[in-house]
């Protein structure tokens with residue numbers, strides 16, 4: 001079945017705040033302290049955090065649950081997480097995307113939807129996962145070039161654990177059939193654990209009317225939910241409403257919505273990019289709006305800064 005695709009493949013508990021833990025002063029390779037968080041670096045000579053005696057005892061003799069599954073109740077914060085690969089955003093998401101969930105990255109033109117999607121894919125590849133990127137809008141060669149320019153070793157993964165599928169949105173039958181039927185088969189056969197469609201709005205636009213868009217999108221997202229993969233779809237925004245997806249469906253169907261947008265400075269002298277986690281089913285997440293920058297080889301979310 002994979003061969004069938006050869007033509008497509010172009011080339012913490014919030015109620016009990018824990019004590020502040022002091023880790024040793026900065027050394028080479030030690031990440032900087034996250035001020036305002038739970039962990040802070042000790043000043044040179046300052047004592048490191050030590051659990052009180054009774055806490056130590058508790059650690060030595062934990063209560064024994066009958067099974068791990070009982071402890072990891074769905075809906076709790078300890079659901080397995082998949083890192084998006086953008087540090088500040090993973091923090092805003094409470095550690096990353098929930099494993100095997102469906103996420104929509106919504107943003108207007110040039111806000112970085114494709115860049116965020118590429119980061120998500122390469123984070124997986126670095127972890128040894130198999131990943132699929134289905135692109136509907138960028139020419140495959142341009143996309144490959146853009147991936148290489150961001151410093152990723154594309155050739156080490158391409159057609160091995162990374163499958164780049166370029167669909168031509170003007171070929172309605174091929175594109176719609178591929179997305180509806182063949183992509184789920186490919187996911188199963190390659191055992192891909194991360195899948196991206198960039199952007200899903202072009203697929204939605206192929207469908208003739210609102211009723212069929214609603215039905216097909218619902219069916220497609222439900223089908224993706226059945227797969228053992230974490231799925232990200234990007235979407236353009238509505239032309240009038242910069243915080244809504246183009247057809248107003250994605251945000252209702254997916255488990256998690258990440259919104260990318262431009263924010264003008266109050267003196268109108270410039271524009272900043274800002275990211276927000278609008279929704280995350282069964283999970284706690286940040287509701288703050290944080291500035292980010294797309295740099296030549298990285299995306300940096302300034303989780304300590306504020307856009308207003």
Ligand SMILES: Nc1ncnc2c1ncn2[C@@H]1O[C@H](COP(=O)(O)OP(=O)(O)OP(=O)(O)O)[C@@H](O)[C@H]1O
Nearest residue numbers: 107108109110111112113114115116149294295296
């Ligand atoms: N290598 C790079 N160096 C610096 N900035 C970059 C680089 N690549 C992309 N950008 C910035 O990211 C922006 C576009 O990123 P991207 O293509 O990911 O956005 P997008 O939301 O997918 O856009 P579109 O809606 O057109 O598909 C560019 O306008 C540019 O500002």
Ligand SMILES: [Mg+2]
Nearest residue numbers: 113114115198
């Ligand atoms: Mg794009």
